[in-house]
Amino acid sequence: MPDHIPQPGRWASGELPANVVLGEDSLITGPKAFARFRSTREPALVIGRGCTLDGAHFAINPAGQVTIGDACAFYGSVLLCELEIRIGHHVYLGWNTTLSDSDFHPTEVAERHADVLACSTLGEGLARRPYPSRPIVIGNDVYIGHNATVLKGVTIGDGAFIEPGAMVSKDVPPRARVIGNPAKVIEMIPSPTPPPS
Amino acid sequence: MIAKVQRQFAGDWEPAEMPENIVIDDTAYVHTVYCFDLVRSELPAAVTLARGSQVNDGAMFDIGPRGRVHIGECALLTSPWFLCDAEITVGAYTMISWSVVLMDSYRVPLDPEGRRQELDRVARSGWRKIGADVPARPVRIGRDVWIGFECVVLPGVTIGDGAIVGARSVVAEDVEPYTVVAGNPARFVKRLAKPEGFP
Numbered sequence: 001m002p003d004h005i006p007q008p009g010r011w012a013s014g015e016l017p018a019n020v021v022l023g024e025d026s027l028i029t030g031p032k033a034f035a036r037f038r039s040t041r042e043p044a045l046v047i048g049r050g051c052t053l054d055g056a057h058f059a060i061n062p063a064g065q066v067t068i069g070d071a072c073a074f075y076g077s078v079l080l081c082e083l084e085i086r087i088g089h090h091v092y093l094g095w096n097t098t099l100s101d102s103d104f105h106p107t108e109v110a111e112r113h114a115d116v117l118a119c120s121t122l123g124e125g126l127a128r129r130p131y132p133s134r135p136i137v138i139g140n141d142v143y144i145g146h147n148a149t150v151l152k153g154v155t156i157g158d159g160a161f162i163e164p165g166a167m168v169s170k171d172v173p174p175r176a177r178v179i180g181n182p183a184k185v186i187e188m189i190p191s192p193t194p195p196p197s
Numbered sequence: 198m199i200a201k202v203q204r205q206f207a208g209d210w211e212p213a214e215m216p217e218n219i220v221i222d223d224t225a226y227v228h229t230v231y232c233f234d235l236v237r238s239e240l241p242a243a244v245t246l247a248r249g250s251q252v253n254d255g256a257m258f259d260i261g262p263r264g265r266v267h268i269g270e271c272a273l274l275t276s277p278w279f280l281c282d283a284e285i286t287v288g289a290y291t292m293i294s295w296s297v298v299l300m301d302s303y304r305v306p307l308d309p310e311g312r313r314q315e316l317d318r319v320a321r322s323g324w325r326k327i328g329a330d331v332p333a334r335p336v337r338i339g340r341d342v343w344i345g346f347e348c349v350v351l352p353g354v355t356i357g358d359g360a361i362v363g364a365r366s367v368v369a370e371d372v373e374p375y376t377v378v379a380g381n382p383a384r385f386v387k388r389l390a391k392p393e394g395f396p
Binding site: 004025027049050051052054070071072073089090092095096140141142143145146147158159161163164165166167175177179180181189192 | 278296298300303305307308309310312313316317319320321325327347348349351365366367369380381382
């Protein structure tokens with residue numbers, strides 16, 4: 001489209017938080033996009049050009065940082081971030097996909113018990129307990145289907161295809177097609193054959 | 198171009214427009230006109246709802262220009278999402294629970310290079326929805342089927358009459374009639390007795 005005139009990025013429901021960087025031609029919709037945005041990082045959320053973030057939720061905790069490349073399309077996706085979520089260019093996230101880089105509570109029972117108390121209405125002044133978090137890294141050209149979930153510490157390689165409903169708890173190699181809970185590789189997507197020289 | 202008609206259903210605050218190629222039997226129930234907001238089909242009878250069928254709040258018919266959906270007699274749809282570019286049929290007396298996705302197309306190519314082109318197109322479009330011209334494969338749900346909540350039925354799948362699909366299953370392969378399947382991906386669990394006189 002040669003006569004395309006770039007427009008400033010915008011959130012359809014209001015003013016963006018000051019520590020959000022939104023590229024040209026990018027659009028965020030959904031009144032609750034920043035309802036759970038608590039990051040104090042500078043910047044906390046960096047979004048490239050030409051992204052469509054339709055009904056996205058950016059639930060980013062104080063130390064969390066999310067980066068999203070160019071020309072991504074997310075529909076009704078939930079990003080839960082404690083540490084870091086890094087997403088490449090041309091990434092598609094289907095309806096109701098969830099990315100979570102943290103467990104948000106400890107697993108060990110006594111620690112978890114103390115953490116629940118600290119979270120409760122009786123927990124004023126009590127410290128939260130440490131819990132495991134590890135960054136999520138998603139490469140370029142990745143497809144993540146409807147209702148799929150990506151858990152903490154996962155790296156998804158360039159060009160991977162995550163089938164709808166998949167539960168991704170381990171790394172996915174580039175150009176792999178995965179399905180299931182837990183997600184397993186069912187196919188490697190062939191690279192384009194170079195034209196005959 | 199398909200003309201619009203004004204309709205008002207049980208859950209609507211006021212009348213709203215929907216395409217006139219949606220054919221709803223007088224005895225069928227639709228909660229709100231909003232469920233047809235993404236119907237772009239140019240076919241006659243793009244969506245048909247047979248006698249006694251029911252479409253409750255939260256359902257969404259996202260139907261491309263050449264898509265067609267048929268809902269059979271007394272079918273009970275809680276809030277499924279239809280993503281249809283070819284054909285999705287739901288048989289009579291079938292129940293589909295909440296947030297089930299029935300899709301006959303991924304709407305993007307499997308190869309990353311083709312997908313990149315489509316996302317570049319979306320980035321510069323006004324409509325901002327994906328919809329690459331990739332082959333769609335019809336989804337057929339039989340009669341007397343029961344699909345549990347948050348399931349996904351993938352393109353090309355046929356679910357046989359009388360089958361049950363457990364909640365949160367992902368159905369990637371055909372399901373035999375009168376069987377129970379569950380899991381992600383869905384696997385055979387057991388057979389169900391076929392009652393006398395059933396097809």
